[in-house]
Amino acid sequence: MPGQVAGTRDRRDSRWDEHRRERREQLVQATLTAVSKHGAGVGMDEIAAEAGTSKTVVYRHFADRAELYVAVCTRVAAQLLPKLRDAMDSGGSPRGMVAAAIDTYLTFIEGDPELYRFVVDQQTLDRPTTDPLTSLSDLVGAQVAAAITVALQQAGADPSPAAPWGHGVVGMVRAAADWWLRADRPMPRSALAAHLTDLAWAGLSGVVSTKEDK
Missing domain, CATH: 1.10.10.60 (Homeodomain-like)
Known part of the structure; x- marks a missing residue:
């Protein structure tokens, strides 16, 4: 039939x-x-x-090495993003959320630096392709921005700066992390995480912090 x-x-x-x-x-x-x-x-x-x-x-x-590369990066992003979300969810205070997310990202890099280099370095590809970490950074930036929005609303402040602040913090951390790895990790991960948290919070604390955070 x-x-x-x-x-x-x-x-x-x-x-x-x-x-x-x-x-x-x-x-x-x-x-x-x-x-x-x-x-x-x-x-x-x-x-x-x-x-x-x-x-x-x-x-x-x-089809080529570039397609395999994208598949690997997608797997890495799928593993890292839930960890970052969990870190932010468990961070408690706004400062704790920022600190937890930064340390989680750096822990990922420190745990497998060669995999991180593979993801961020496209020089060996047959053709240029979209950097999946950029998409991941966008997703993380949106998560941070959402948390900042809530904090701003609770403080009775205008939430419109939350998006650029959230994405700006993520971009800063990624740039510093890339340098840290290229420089062969000249300081412990915990120290770098603390420095980046201090720097990020110096900009955010005036508008999103509570008395407990200061």
């Missing part, structure tokens, strides 16, 4: 789509492992070897 043939084909297509999705996830995980072993400049041969396959098979699932 035509309907039965179509239904069988649909099920086969669905199974094949699931297989491709699973295989892509396996290749992303193999890339993460290869980066840990070989560093941010890992080659496609090393990634394929880690996956137990060949470059030809990798390119069946990813």
Whole structure:
């Protein structure tokens, strides 16, 4: 029957789509492992070897290195963003929220600096692509801005500056973190986190702090 043939084909297509999705996830995980072993400049041969396959098979699932790079960065962002949200949610006071978010971001970098370098360095790509960390920074900036908005509203102040302040704080932290890593971490993570928290809070405290924060 035509309907039965179509239904069988649909099920086969669905199974094949699931297989491709699973295989892509396996290749992303193999890339993460290869980066840990070989560093941010890992080659496609090393990634394929880690996956137990060949470059030809990798390119069946990813059009080029840039597409694989985006998939890896998307995985990293999906892992980091919930941690940042949890940190901000558990921070308590506005200052505590800022401190917790900054320390969480720096902890991620310190925990796997080669993976961070892989994410932020696109020099080895076949073509330029959008930096997924920029999208992540936008999401985090929006989260910080939302928290600042609440604090401003509670203080009876105009909440309109919350967006530029939130995104500005995130941009400052990312720039400082990039320098810290390039400079081979010249100070402990805790010290850097404290310095950045002090700097960020110096600008925010006049309008969003409570007596407990000062």
